[in-house]
Amino acid sequence: MSLYLNDTARSWRCARPGGGARAFHEGLPGYAPTPLLDLPDLAAACGVGRMLVKDESYRLGLPAFKILGASWATARLIAARADLTGPLTLDALKRAAGALTLVTATDGNHGRAVARMAALLGLPARMFLPAVATDAVVAAIAGEGARVTRIDGDYDEAVRRAAADAAADPDAVLVQDTAWPGYTEIPSWIVEGYETLFAEITASVTPDLIVVPVGVGSLAQAAVAHVRGNALPTVVLGVEPDTAACTLASLEAGEPVTVPTADTIMAGLNCGTVSAIAWPFLRDGLDAAVTVTDADAARAVADLPTTGPSGASTLAAARALLADPQARARLGLGPDATVVLLGTEAAPAAQR
Numbered sequence: 137m138s139l140y141l142n143d144t145a146r147s148w149r150c151a152r153p154g155g156g157a158r159a160f161h162e163g164l165p166g167y168a169p170t171p172l173l174d175l176p177d178l179a180a181a182c183g184v185g186r187m188l189v190k191d192e193s194y195r196l197g198l199p200a201f202k203i204l205g206a207s208w209a210t211a212r213l214i215a216a217r218a219d220l221t222g223p224l225t226l227d228a229l230k231r232a233a234g235a236l237t238l239v240t241a242t243d244g245n246h247g248r249a250v251a252r253m254a255a256l257l258g259l260p261a262r263m264f265l266p267a268v269a270t271d272a273v274v275a276a277i278a279g280e281g282a283r284v285t286r287i288d289g290d291y292d293e294a295v296r297r298a299a300a301d302a303a304a305d306p307d308a309v310l311v312q313d314t315a316w317p318g319y320t321e322i323p324s325w326i327v328e329g330y331e332t333l334f335a336e337i338t339a340s341v342t343p344d345l346i347v348v349p350v351g352v353g354s355l356a357q358a359a360v361a362h363v364r365g366n367a368l369p370t371v372v373l374g375v376e377p378d379t380a381a382c383t384l385a386s387l388e389a390g391e392p393v394t395v396p397t398a399d400t401i402m403a404g405l406n407c408g409t410v411s412a413i414a415w416p417f418l419r420d421g422l423d424a425a426v427t428v429t430d431a432d433a434a435r436a437v438a439d440l441p442t443t444g445p446s447g448a449s450t451l452a453a454a455r456a457l458l459a460d461p462q463a464r465a466r467l468g469l470g471p472d473a474t475v476v477l478l479g480t481e482a483a484p485a486a487q488r
């Protein structure tokens with residue numbers, strides 16, 4: 137296990153995230169806070185007082201949390217283009233959207249969420265997937281009505297292809313969940329959308345440790361913004377596949393580093409470059425980062441049957457961290473600690 141610790145992260149502060157996304161999500165058809173499920177046997181096995189999983193296996197009709205970001209970013213995008221004021225309802229957005237095509241690159245979950253938003257608003261959508269994307273993922277996104285291109289390259293290359301595609305079409309807008317210099321506004325709206333998930337958690341429990349799966353780091357940025365912006369006493373642990381550990385490599389180098397990636401069962405985390413707007417939050421506000429192997433994730437999936445590998449990686453990470461007495465002592469995680477795992481996606485067999 138590679139473990140990175142930042143002892144100063146807990147005293148770092150940032151602005152408190154705004155609450156606009158939550159009111160918007162609450163107005164969407166089918167909104168309900170996702171369950172926070174107790175895992176007493178795993179808590180006992182890991183030597184903590186309580187372990188819970190935030191079960192994102194069914195969020196606004198899709199099998200992952202990603203629709204929180206895609207929906208809010210799409211809403212803000214349409215509102216900004218049309219100068220919309222007043223409540224951002226689906227009907228108001230539909231009327232204001234005009235000629236607009238949504239474009240994105242995706243490992244699967246984000247693209248499906250953008251495609252679903254396009255379908256709800258009656259808009260076309262174009263998706264770019266890396267070569268490792270499975271036929272099932274391609275079919276799920278195409279099933280939302282989007283045009284899907286599986287490229288001969290990795291996720292970072294898919295992002296470049298999507299950006300070029302959108303730039304060549306005056307009606308198209310790139311709705312990407314990662315930022316780079318010159319492309320930050322839409323990714324920042326996506327991160328704002330993820331705030332709903334953290335607000336739901338801390339409405340009922342204040343975790344001592346929250347474990348976040350990290351791809352490009354936008355979800356982890358939202359976790360850090362929520363915890364540090366509200367001055368909560370929570371340790372934030374990020375987890376990545378050992379084959380796509382761009383955040384860990386960047387933290388160790390002290391600057392963003394792109395890493396080569398390989399196939400992994402944690403498909404949603406298979407990213408080689410950390411988001412440019414996430415990076416300062418992760419550098420300064422993330423307490424710990426760890427990598428896990430596919431074998432660790434597969435064991436975790438067996439113990440969290442409704443959660444897919446990207447989400448179950450959080451259990452593998454918690455196991456690794458909590459088995460290390462020195463790390464526990466440094467992070468102040470005693471036997472009574474409450475741990476929240478972000479179960480960010482459904483297991484394929486549990487998809488509704």
Ligand SMILES: Cc1ncc(COP(=O)(O)O)c(C=O)c1O
Nearest residue numbers: 245351352353354355404480481
């Ligand atoms: C299921 C799942 N969990 C976690 C993540 C990580 O989110 P981020 O890329 O914002 O770090 C993703 C990203 O696609 C995902 O699909």
